Amino acid sequence: MFLFASESFNQFALRLRYIRQYTEERQRQAARIMGTQYRLHQQLSGLTEQQKRKSSLLNSQLNENRNLLSLKTKEDEMVQQLSQQEQGLRQELEERRQAANQLDNLIAARVREEIVRAARAARLAARREAAFAAARDARRAAAARNASGGAGPARPRRETDNTTSETASNDDPSANPESDAPETAAEAAADRRAVRIALTPETALASSSFSGNRGHLPWPVSRGFISQHFGRHPHPVLKNVTVENRGVDIQTGEGEAVRSCFDGRVDKIASIAGMNTIVMIKHGDFFTVYAKLRSVNVHEGQRVSAREVIGTVATSAEGTSEVQFQIWHNSSNLNPENWLGRK
Template sequence: MKLQKLFLTIIFTAITSLVFAQTSAELKRNKEAIQREIELLQRNLNETSSNKRLTLGQIRAVNAKIRLMQNKIAVINSEVKNLDNQIHENSNEVRTLKGQLGQLKKEYASMIRFAQRNQNAYEKMMFVFAADNFNQAYKRIKYLQQFGQYRKKQADYLQGTQKNIEYKIGVLDKNLREKSTLLTEQEHEKVKLSKNKSEQSVMLNQISRQEKQFKQDLAARKRKQADIDRAIRNAIQKEIELARRKAEEEERLANQKAIAEGRPVAAVKEKTNSSYLTASPEAAKLSAGFENNRGRLPWPVAQYSIVERFGAHTEGQASYNNDGINILTENGAAVKAVFEGKVLFVRELYGTYIVALIHGDYFTIYQNLKTVSVAKGDKVETKQTLGIVASKEDGPVLHFEIMRGQNKLNPEAWIAK
């Protein structure tokens, strides 16, 4: 029974350690990913800091870096909490095992004393022959055999418990060293965060002095983005119109055939833009596939950090809206399709290219490309290169959007975490 208990204890310990190990590994991977983003942002800030005039991109990069540093500190806090749980769990197990070991030693000592008193063959023989009958003598022989086996099992159990205690103490020492390292790392990150917040404060003061210039920059950005959005909307609307006309023509021909064959004409159903765009089996399959990959789409660039999120933003007293996300990447980074589909259009505006892909009734838009490697009407596969990102005064930043029909969607909800 005790051997079974030891076995269950070892299994429970192994499972608990595995669960903690998985959690620790996930936290470590998360922290490493955050650090890669921070390093990418810092490299870009080092390259763009030579600009005489502070840019919106630099402000966004610093804000993103501070957010990531805060996230990293939060991850370290989770790692420390995880280690505290492990230390508490292992400390309790060591106390329990030590209690079991003390009891086992007492029981084993009693068995040894009994064995010493009955160790010679004559005493064992007399113990058997003193039985009242043959059945009792047989039981006494079996008892002596089982006692020897039980003593051996107890010795193994005692040894196993001792080893388990030594192992757990070793794990505890390792946990304490890891916790000390993490706390030191956390203090270093807090110092860095404080330094970056000071840098942010200086930038905010500079914004106040350059308020007029920033308003002009934002106004110019809005005008450019409005032109780009208009081109995208027109292209999507044109695609919807083509799909509508095609569907109506197919419906007209089907009705003519029905009349010629004397069959009733199908009732006219009200259709939406989405139904026109997914009228063909191929388009419907693409649309369903895109939707089923929500939260799992690959990133359009290999190295990435979001420097501006989807939605409303305010810089100083000026406000604007971002219909996608701005992704900082590396110079010369390849921009890749996040899902298979067809090139809706390739357009050059304000010195850079825009590529729009159609995936049934979903669209993905890739802005700020220096060069492109696809043309209108091309079929593309997932992760196929569309072009190379352009690098301006804010660095190599890709503007990425996802739309369903004419509705803008938050790309962060669609790309992999």
């Protein structure tokens, strides 16, 4: 209608060209719209994928935050448990120190008693020897006087002199050391100052034999390993804490038999909290100490031989069975690892 309403052919041609141009423009515009729609669709798809990725990342982050919160809670619980365990370890360490101090005091007191006893026994032996020498000299002098006085009355006088000498010897405290008079203050002070056990020939032989077996002594248990060494060393768990061990701790099996490492005499049996039962054996002027025993098969004063069973090892509440072994020379603490032989 627009074309046929033209008033002239020229107007018809112009209107036809206009319609063609308009149609082409509409087609180009439609193409641009389609292109724009495609780009928008692509952008929308990208944004959708990006939103999905962000949503996934957000979920992952939320899950990670929840995991971190759970780990933080577990870490706090673990820290609290470790703190409680540390307090328990410190308390256990303090109890162990107290038990070790009690054991050290017991050993030191017993060694001191043995030093004083040996000094007193040596002094009494010297007095006895002096009394016997004095009596012998008196008998010899009386015999000489009787011999110079004549043959007839010599025998009665000698018997009288001997009787008198024996009576004097019995009345003299120095001649009868078993009824020795109380020791003087000087003698008591000398006993307190003594640092070594006065050895008799028998104890000197025992000490020499024990000392000669350095590095060859049998272990106090038939099987086991050293779980804690001698001396000062850092605590295996607590930082900046040093522990001191007077002997060696030997971990072994439950109910394992504990044996004497050398011939000797049972000097002391005692019980200390944290150390259970303790057996102290004397070898001349050497002492071996066996702690953490559950039961004991010997008694004080009993003679024991090497490898003779003296008791059984105790087991702690944690299920650990170990015996503590110490060696002392007079009042000096020695490293047992230098004295024990190879297993």
